[in-house]
Amino acid sequence: MRHKPRMGNDLRQQQAVTQLLQRGKQDEAWRKIRSHLTLAPNDGWFLHEAARLARRAGDIDTAQRYYQRALTLSPQDAGLLNGLGLTHYDAGRFAEAEQHYRAALQAHDRYAACHNNYAILLHKQHRYSAALHQYRQAMRIQPDYTEARYGMSTLLAHMGQLQEAESQMQRVMHERNGDRRCQNALGMVQLQQGNFAAGWRNYQARYATDNPERFFTLPELPIRYWQGEDLVGMTLLVRTEQGLGDEIQFCRFLSRVKSEKHAGKVIMIGNAALKPLMASLKDVDSYLIREDKHQALPQADYWCSLLDLPQHFLNSPQPFNADVPYLSSAPEHQAKWPIAGTGKKIGIVWKGSSAHKNDSQRSLSHLSELATLFSVPDTHWVSLQKGAGEEEVNHFPHLQPLGAQFTDYQDTAAVISQLDLVIGVDTSVIHLAGALGKPCWVMLPAWARDWRWLENREDTPWYPQMRLFARGQDEEWSTVVARIKQALQQQ
Structure with a gap:
């Protein structure tokens, strides 16, 4: 009996694996791949499939081993280099991921998917201009690359280029009707631009069950x-x-x-x-x-x-209900939190929750970034910081460290109610100050600013007593703090 050529047999096995994967039978595909690699350990196609299957299953270490084995056979294979970059990205090893993306693009500079993957990495690292370049490269090579267009649109939103972000999101919605991720992102961009009717409607996609990036899932209630x-x-x-x-x-x-x-x-x-x-x-x-x-x-x-x-x-005379305060603190509770010192009493908060996805942009690295404010005369400073960073007040003994003692927001409200002003980053404490009708100055980040702060505004319809100090994209926080100090001195 004559044996058929090995190449033909390998092709049939490749087709069998592909069909199993298309039918969702990953376990069977794995068995066939492993069996084949036992007999042919240097089969590059099967090594690549094994690597991709392991990565998609979340088995990063196994995926990396298969990619490295395949790359010993084809060191300049752009697909393998890109795949290994993805495994490093999934593992949080961003420097290694970037190294392999760059190597893949050096081997094949018109690799649209790799440009997109590289853009995602740069975006996550807040390297916005470089990320935008990579997204545009992907779109130049493949104009119908809708996933890259969506990523670019969210990046543009984070960069504050809201009109172009909306335009790109509208194109994604046209090309891929029913994309709930994009609908939700579009809603936030529209809200930030003051297009409230469309914004609130689209923002409902934040909990759509077919939105893979939904913020939460609505509970099933019999109501x-x-x-x-x-x-x-x-x-x-x-x-x-x-x-x-x-x-x-x-x-x-x-x-x-x-x-x-x-x-x-x-x-x-x-x-x-x-x-x-x-x-x-x-x-x-x-x-x-x-x-x-x-x-x-x-x-x-x-x-x-x-x-x-x-x-x-939205159709009422006061859609934002700017009639504040709408929350209050009882005098007897305030009496439990006496504010020491004389002069103007100012509370500060410099960090939000580290679990917030944009916390690296909105929070200050350390209380010391506000230190220049403490030289303003006739001022008594009170720390409202609770949780992350509360211990930093120990280096500033002239600050009254009350935040660390709070047990709930009623305590925070009792202290804020006795202050003349609250200065802080975009976190729940500044919302509490606003709800209590207290003057509040908010330090807004340069990138990925939250949708509730309208573009190009130093005030907000949500809180009449609030003033916004936005960080420019070419500024350090120290520049924002200097503007705040100047405003304090002018009062």
Whole structure:
């Protein structure tokens, strides 16, 4: 019997593996790949498939070994170099990933997917101009590369180029109708530009089940979701969804559901740290704790996620409800937190939660970056910092270190209520100052600024007493602090 050529047999096995992968049968494909590599350990096609399959399964170490074995056979293979770069990226080894992306592009400079992967890495490292160049290279080579267009559009948004970002996002939506990731990103860009009707509508994609980057998933409750129906005599259940700052900012709409939508009863499910403070919010009948898993679901006619409420008030004379304060601190609680010293009393907060995806841009590296402010005469400084960075106040004994002693936001509110001014980065404390009607100066990051701060504004419709000090893209924080010091001296 004559044996068929090995090349033909290998091709059939490659086709069999490809068919198994297309049918979602990864385990069978793995067995066939491993069996083949036992007999032919230097088969480059099978080594590459093994590497890709391991990487997609999250087995980074195994993927790396297969890529390296394949590269010993084909050291200049751009696909292998790009794949090995992806494994290093997945492992958080960004320097190694960049090294392999650059090697792949040197071997094949018209490799659109590698340009896109390199752009993603640069974007994540906040190397925005370099990332934009790589996205544009990918689009130049492959104009219909929708994934690269989406990545470029989010980068443009982070760079503050909102009009071009929206234009690119609209193209993605046209090319890939129903892309919920892009719809959500588009909503945030529109909100930042003041296009609130379209913005709030598109921002609902933040929880769409077919959005792979959704912020959270709506719970399945046996209650109708409120879409603006008549609430006269009805009970509305509202559930918090994201950060503490969001709850503080948007809880104002709970009162408006009663006063303007004439709901019979309003129930809030929120965060335990905010419950004592929320007792001061008028027209809320009950405040339940989201973390309480044993709590029975209250009776209600409708329910709504907190950040979906604003869209139902856009046609009112005051869509933002700038009537502050809407939260307050009782005098007896303030008495528990006496503010020492004389002169103008200013509270400071310089770090947000490290878990925030843009924290490296919005937070200061250390309290010492504010040190020049402490020489302003006739001023008493109070630390409101709780958590990350609270110990840094120990190097500044003339600051009153109250933040580390807070147990909840009612404590923070009691101190803020006694201050003349709060200065801080974009975190929940500045929202609390705004909700209490306290003058507040906010230091905004240069990159990936949050959608709630409208572009090209030094004020905000959300908080009339708030002033925004935005960092320019060619500035250090020290320049922003110098502007704040000058403003303090002019008061």
